[in-house]
Amino acid sequence: MQERENALANLDSAWVTCMRAFAAGSSGRVHEYPDSVLIENEVSFPVFSGVMRARLAADDAPERAAELKRKFGSTHHNWIVNPLATPANLTDILESMGGHTVVTLLGMSMRLDELAPAPPLPDGIVFRRPESADEAREYARVIAVLFGAPLEGWVDQLAEVEAELFESGRGAWLRNIAVADGQIVAAAGFTMTDGVVALQTFSTLPEWRNRGIGAAMATAELLRSRDEGCHSSVVWANPEARTLYERMGYREVCTGDVIVF
Numbered sequence: 001m002q003e004r005e006n007a008l009a010n011l012d013s014a015w016v017t018c019m020r021a022f023a024a025g026s027s028g029r030v031h032e033y034p035d036s037v038l039i040e041n042e043v044s045f046p047v048f049s050g051v052m053r054a055r056l057a058a059d060d061a062p063e064r065a066a067e068l069k070r071k072f073g074s075t076h077h078n079w080i081v082n083p084l085a086t087p088a089n090l091t092d093i094l095e096s097m098g099g100h101t102v103v104t105l106l107g108m109s110m111r112l113d114e115l116a117p118a119p120p121l122p123d124g125i126v127f128r129r130p131e132s133a134d135e136a137r138e139y140a141r142v143i144a145v146l147f148g149a150p151l152e153g154w155v156d157q158l159a160e161v162e163a164e165l166f167e168s169g170r171g172a173w174l175r176n177i178a179v180a181d182g183q184i185v186a187a188a189g190f191t192m193t194d195g196v197v198a199l200q201t202f203s204t205l206p207e208w209r210n211r212g213i214g215a216a217m218a219t220a221e222l223l224r225s226r227d228e229g230c231h232s233s234v235v236w237a238n239p240e241a242r243t244l245y246e247r248m249g250y251r252e253v254c255t256g257d258v259i260v261f
Contacts, residue, residue, distance in 0.1 A: 007109035007253045010234045012084045014198035015256075016052045017172060017191045021200075024171035025161045036068060040075075043161060045154040046260045047147065050078035058087040065093055069261060082107065082256035091257050099259040105236045108250035112197075112226040112233060116249045118219040119212045126179045127217050135184065136166035139175055142187040146203035178204075178217050186213045190221055197225040199235040215244060222248075 019039045023030050027042035037053040049072065056064045079099065081091050091101065121127075130136045137159035144155045165171040172193075178186035186204040190197055199222075204214045222233055236256060237245050 004253060007232075007234065008083055008107070010109065010196045010198070010232065011107040011236065011253065011256070012053065012082055013193060014191065014196075014200065014234050015080050015082075015236065017193055017198065018189075018200045019048070019050075019052050021165075021171040021173050021189075021191060022048055022161060025164050025168075027161070031071070035064065038068065038071060040072070041161070043154055043157045044076070045147070045149065045158070046076040046078045047258070048158070049075060050080070052080050054079065054081070054085045054090060056086055056090065061087050061090065062093050062097075065090070066097060069097065072261070077261055078102075079259045079261075080256060081259060083254045091259065094259045094261075097261075099261050101257050102260050103238065103258050105256050105258060106239055106242060106245075106252050107234070107254040107256055108237050108245050109234045109253045110232065110248070110250045112222060112231055114249045115219065115222055115226065115233075116247060118223065119216045121216055122211050122213055124180050125185075125213055125216075127176060127220055128179065130166065130175050130177055133163040133167050135177065136162045136175065138184045139177055139187045142177075142184055142205060143189065143201045143203050145205060146201060173200075174221065176217055176221050178213050180208070186217055188214070188217055188221065190225070192225060192228075192230060195229060195231045197222060197230045197233045199233060202235075215248060219248060 016037055022041050023039045029040040031038040035055045036051055039052055041048040051068055079094055130139050140159040140162040141155055172191045174190040176188045177184045185208040189201040191200055
């Protein structure tokens with residue numbers, strides 16, 4: 001029971017940490033209230049702005065939710081509703097206000113001493129950190145493929161935020177890239193907090209998928225994190241990737257709704 005409670009707390013923290021990392025740019029803003037954490041970002045794609053933590057009182061939850069929603073005006077944004085969010089019917093409240101549940105993610109956790117052996121490194125692939133602002137921009141463009149959305153406009157914004165964060169050293173990101181013949185073909189972003197490494201973003205270009213690149217890159221970073229003292233890892237996974245993460249050693253702990261306005 002305690003292990004599950006720890007995993008839920010780590011998953012809750014991971015999402016807030018992820019969005020704080022993006023908000024560390026000059027255009028990002030974090031608003032902390034006793035019952036919620038709101039993050040705004042200039043990237044005009046809803047996943048990068050929204051209510052990342054909600055602990056609303058049951059007796060006035062609809063009114064408080066409407067008040068928080070109004071803070072974003074007409075800007076598209078998202079709410080994250082995981083098992084620690086309150087009240088228990090928060091998803092229903094948000095959907096009654098016009099929100100749409102776009103995906104229900106799997107909250108998964110793993111003790112790093114249970115990490116599966118690293119798969120073999122594909123021929124011709126090199127794993128490393130981005131080494132310039134331009135590589136940080138290209139990292140962002142590969143990560144953007146993860147969302148399966150049209151890439152106009154907001155991807156350029158995301159690329160510039162990542163370049164700024166890279167040059168300034170702000171934010172909590174550990175960025176990994178897989179390079180083949182000078183091209184970035186896969187990218188992953190991690191954060192580390194209090195002995196927990198969170199796999200935050202993980203994307204491979206379509207033409208390079210099903211070669212084991214992503215799993216090998218993620219495992220390499222998890223091994224490095226274990227060597228640096230981390231004891232566990234969490235990930236919010238798309239259900240379609242369940243088998244991949246289970247092979248690595250992750251196990252489902254909970255689900256979480258992503259609700260977009």
